[in-house]
Amino acid sequence: VHARDLDGSPRGPGPRDVLCQHILIRACSGPFEAEELYAEVVTAGPYAALTRAAFDDCLDFVATGGYALRAYDRWQRLKQRPDGLWALRDPRSTQLIRMNLGTIQDSDTVKVRMRGSHSQLGEIEEYFAASLVPGDTFLMGGQIVRFESLKEMHVEVSRDRGRKPKVAVFMGTKFSTSTQLSDRILDLLHRGDLTALPAHTRDWIRLQAELSKLPEAGRLLVESFPYEGRAHSCVYGFAGRGAQQTLGLLLTR
Incomplete structure (x- = not known):
């Protein structure tokens, strides 16, 4: 973070799907005036450049379901009252909408x-x-x-009681190792200040260098060794977890 070398692409303007969710959630709190809500939204940094026309498009999408879902009543969430305020078409849906706020799909x-x-x-x-x-x-x-x-x-x-079992690991919504982080780890191994690392990590690096060698940028380190009557291979790749997990599945097949 201090080096400003952050994972992922630089963030652009506020995403429209998040704005649509915000409009719907705002309606759960009671009727609102579109102009007032727009004025509030543009005070947030990611939406500072949001045009009123773009805001109205999102409002229309939430209200009618857009061109794809316009024919289905369940997706017509909002209606404009005679006094000009926007409100939920079916107030009974408030509880259901609130129950699903912040829902994140975990690993299947x-x-x-x-x-x-x-x-x-x-x-x-x-x-x-x-x-x-x-x-x-x-x-x-x-x-x-x-x-x-x-x-x-x-x-x-x-x-099967005869062999040592694998451990079924539950990763949940796992935080994958990115290519940026992998590059920084390689740089730290060869040019960084290892004294700042925890003692057990320094011990592992020392043993790795003594018994084998440290991974290097641009090279693939593969170790093969017997253990408990079986042959094992360990591949030190630094392409990010997503790529390595896919390659691992291909190798095992």
């Missing part, structure tokens, strides 16, 4: 069940299920199970 999950049974053991995130191949084991409901198949958004498993 799939149900886990024993093969040949309809009883559910629990749920795991879809991205974790996609990383499994037949024969992989993981811990679910206090027991070690073996992945058999993924059918109709259900993971089918069987019992």
Whole structure:
């Protein structure tokens, strides 16, 4: 942050979908005058350059559903009263709208069940299920199970106590490592002040350099080693989590 090297593209003007949501939420508080609401909106930095015509377009979209949804009554949310104020067409929808304020869709999950049974053991995130191949084991409901198949958004498993299981990690709305952050990590490893890092992180970097080597920009470090009777490979890529997770799925297939 101090270096002003922020993730993502620079933000542009305020998005119109957010403005439409704000108009609808404002209507939940009671009737409003369009001119007054417009004057309030343009006091926010991202909407300082918003034209009245653009604001009216958003107001019309919320009121009528736009050209695509105009024919459906449920999307005609607002109406203009005889006194010129805008209000919810159906005041009973206020509670439903407020209940969904700030709703964020979490990562999708799939149900886990024993093969040949309809009883559910629990749920795991879809991205974790996609990383499994037949024969992989993981811990679910206090027991070690073996992945058999993924059918109709259900993971089918069987019992297997013989091997060390994978850990089903629940990442939720995960904060992905960006390419900007990856570049800064590489720069820190080779040119940064490591004394400012936590002790356990410094120890890991020291051991990595002694036993193998530190990753470098423009080069791909791959380590192969045996562990607990199985062959393992570790790839140090710095292309950002999204790209690396996709490449990892391709390699395992």
